[in-house]
Each structure stands twice: as C-alpha cells, then as structure tokens.
Amino acid sequence: MIESAIDWEGAVGLETEVTQLRRGDPGAMSALLERYQNRLYRYLLRMVREPATAEDLFQQTWLRVVLNIRRFDPRRSFEAWLFSVAHNLAIDHLRRYRPESLDEPLPSGEERSEKFSARGASALDQVWTGERAVRLAVVLSQLPVTYREVLTLRFEEDMKLSEIATVLRVPLSTAKTRLRRALERLRQNLESKSRAEDWQ
C-alpha cells in the first residue's frame, strides 16, 4: 500500500518534471538529472566500459534530452525514451569504432574488462566485499554489448521486456530471446571462469 503510494507519487513527480522541462524550466532538468544520473551512467558504463567515454555519452544524452524534449510524447514512458536516447548515442559511438574491436584490448594493452573491474572493485570495497560480485562484474563486462545491455536493462534498471524492446527498438520476442541467451552465456562464462580458477 505504502509502496504503491510512493510509486504513484514518483510517477506524478516525474510527469510534472517532464512537463516543466518542456516549458524550459532548468529546475526540472536538475530534478530529472538527480533522479536518473546514477542509473543512466551505470547503463552507459556497462555499454561502453570506459569511464571517460561513458561520461562523454552521459553529457551528450542529457543535452540531447534538452534539445528534443518537445518532441517527446508525454503519453509514453520518459524512462524508456531517455534510455533509448542513450542507447542510440552509445551504439553510434560503438559503431564508429569497429564493432569487432569492442572486445579487443585498449591501445595501452590493458584489457577492457580489467579496466572496468578495477574501477568497479574500488566501489565494491566500499559497498560489497563479496568476491562473487567482483567475478560477476568482470564476466559481465566480457560479454558482447547486446548481452550486457539487455542484462543491465532487465536486472539493474528493472525494466519490463516491453520497455527493453522499446529501448532497443526490437520486437518483444527478440528482446526475450536476447535476454535468455545473455543469461545462458553469462552463466556459462562464470562457470568456465570458476573452473579455470579452481584449476589454478
């Protein structure tokens, strides 16, 4: 009961903020930024894996939101729209680099997953000391971008399949298949990693 009241209040607040932003209110922009900053940044970081690029895309996403807010249909979900803006920017960025290069090491020779996990590990030290989380973050970051994306949208952003399909602009069945395959691949990779570590 209390939870649904909070949800309702949140939805009304969001609607008001979006309406105010459409009128050009900078206060509404601050409120929306505060509401989504962590989630959007996390999503972008999962997508591109490099903090500097994620920061750049984070900035570009919000600027695009400001520029295109009047084109947003208020009857639709703002969240799905926001993440689809971020998705398009991230995909454009990833396409600019060769898609096959996404899982290659960085020019410095450092593995992308190492870079990602190293950053994650410091956060983990503060929040969660479980080794499982570290391993999961590493394995997750090694998955192809389509799988990382669908997993973060489902489990971290808590989006429904229909919302995921909207963000990715794919049919519902495709989103569902992608989610299943992503989970299967993640588990398979986790098990391989565990076996490899046990062997050592």
Next chain:
Amino acid sequence: MNDHEKIRKLLPLVAASAAEVAEEKKVQAHLALCLVCVTELAAWKGLATDLRTLPTPQPSAGLVQRVRSLAATELATEVERRWHKRMPAFLVVFTWAVTCWPVMWWMTGGLKFWLDGYSRVLLIGLVAYTALAGFTATIAVAMLQLRRRALIGGSHEPIPR
C-alpha cells in the same frame, strides 16, 4: 526436444521474471515433479539476485555539475530560440492587423458615422504611416532572422567537456 528440455530453456526467463503467464504455469507444474529443474531454477535465481545487487558505479559530482550547467545554458538558448521564432511572426501579424483593420472598417463604411472629413484625412494619413512602418519592420525582422540563421548555421561546434 522433450518437455524437460523445453522447461529447462524457460528457467532463465522465469528467474528473470520475464516469462509469460502460461510459461510460468507450465514451469511450476513441471517443478512439482522434477527435482533437477528445482535445483537449476535456484541457480538461475541466485544469478538473477547477484545481477540485481551489483554495485552501481556513480558519475562524479563534477560531471553532474557540468551537465547541469550545460543543460541550463542550452535550455536558456532553446527558450530564446523559440521566442525569436514566435515573436517576429506575432509582430508581423499584429502590425498588419492593426494596419488593415481601420482600412477595412473605413472601406466598408464603418467610420462614416463617427468621423467628419478632416478626421478621415487624418486617419488615412495615420493608416498610411503605420503601413509604411509595418512594412519597414517586417523587412527588418526578416533580415534579422536571416542574419541569425546564418550565425547559428556557422556555429556547430562540438560539445565542450
């Protein structure tokens, strides 16, 4: 693929709360009979929980502040841009309405009852003067808009960081 295999394929989706109601029911019915699938589902659910509780990396305060101020600037520019688009159109319509309305009224005989000969001349002079001013203003607004568009068109620089 037998039933057991089909159900196994659905288990990740059930753990992700992404299965349809019919699929969910089918899985639940199967779970009552199959201990292997119960164990398997528990493993998937564990993975789902781990994914849900991964720590959230946070953007730096500096980045958020930079985005906030950039967005505020962009919003102000956008509002101004909109105002610049609407205002000239309003001014043109208003000027022509103000100019044409007395002329139309006068032509349709609306002023006959109100004005004598001298006032009529005065009014025509006023109307002619307003029309000239309106015409000049329209040209000026159009030129300003052209200049503004040319300026905006030449300033597509990359977004500063």
